[in-house]
Amino acid sequence: ILNVEQSPQSLHVQEGDSTNFTCSFPSSNFYALHWYRWETAKSPEALFVMTLNGDEKKKGRISATLNTKEGYSYLYIKGSQPEDSATYLCAFEPGGGADGLTFGKGTHLIIQP
Amino acid sequence: NAGVTQTPKFQVLKTGQSMTLQCAQDMNHNSMYWYRQDPGMGLRLIYYSASEGTTDKGEVPNGYNVSRLNKREFSLRLESAAPSQTSVYFCASSVTGRGTEAFFGQGTRLTVV
Numbered sequence: 001i002l003n004v005e006q007s008p009q010s011l012h013v014q015e016g017d018s019t020n021f022t023c024s025f026p027s028s029n030f031y032a033l034h035w036y037r038w039e040t041a042k043s044p045e046a047l048f049v050m051t052l053n054g055d056e057k058k059k060g061r062i063s064a065t066l067n068t069k070e071g072y073s074y075l076y077i078k079g080s081q082p083e084d085s086a087t088y089l090c091a092f093e094p095g096g097g098a099d100g101l102t103f104g105k106g107t108h109l110i111i112q113p
Numbered sequence: 114n115a116g117v118t119q120t121p122k123f124q125v126l127k128t129g130q131s132m133t134l135q136c137a138q139d140m141n142h143n144s145m146y147w148y149r150q151d152p153g154m155g156l157r158l159i160y161y162s163a164s165e166g167t168t169d170k171g172e173v174p175n176g177y178n179v180s181r182l183n184k185r186e187f188s189l190r191l192e193s194a195a196p197s198q199t200s201v202y203f204c205a206s207s208v209t210g211r212g213t214e215a216f217f218g219q220g221t222r223l224t225v226v
Contacts, residue, residue, distance in 0.1 A: 044215075044217050046215065093212065099146075
């Protein structure tokens with residue numbers, strides 16, 4: 001069983017502040033690292049899929065970095081807004097023939113007005 | 114644009130009953146997946162299908178069977194439901210399953226009493 005850890009488990013941030021959280025994953029047999037955003041009563045939606053060491057992706061105020069050699073990824077949110085409140089999931093995709101993702105437990109982000 | 118459609122949205126079963134969860138996608142994706150979500154756990158892969166006609170076990174396959182009926186549809190069957198199968202089930206699909214984002218259905222909340 002692959003170990004994908006996310007920290008912190010939950011986070012309260014004031015509106016307008018910037019924040020970041022971490023995903024750690026196995027540094028061997030790596031193919032891709034995914035980030036998903038999961039709002040309450042909805043289904044997870046993809047933010048980024050990163051495959052190369054050193055990758056940086058950006059979508060609006062949200063960005064992510066990837067270090068495959070040490071097995072971690074950071075997700076950054078700049079100038080948090082109430083609509084950023086959600087659970088953010090990372091998922092490890094292994095190399096080799098196996099398909100499917102191994103998800104972390106998520107970081108639950110609450111933006112306080 | 115329906116994306117990934119799951120039925121039913123809610124279901125209550127008695128221990129020992131059987132049922133099939135249906136999933137269909139209209140995005141011409143090759144790979145399809147079934148995950149379960151339990152409190153305090155990440156999404157866990159039950160079964161996946163990398164292409165029409167193939168299925169493989171994921172992390173937690175015991176007590177489940179799947180059928181990839183055609184490219185669009187991937188069903189999950191519980192032959193004899195147990196209380197431990199009380200969970201929220203998500204179907205997902207992706208173009209190839211290799212470094213491509215997953216699209217999720219709205220989930221099925223299943224309670225086994």
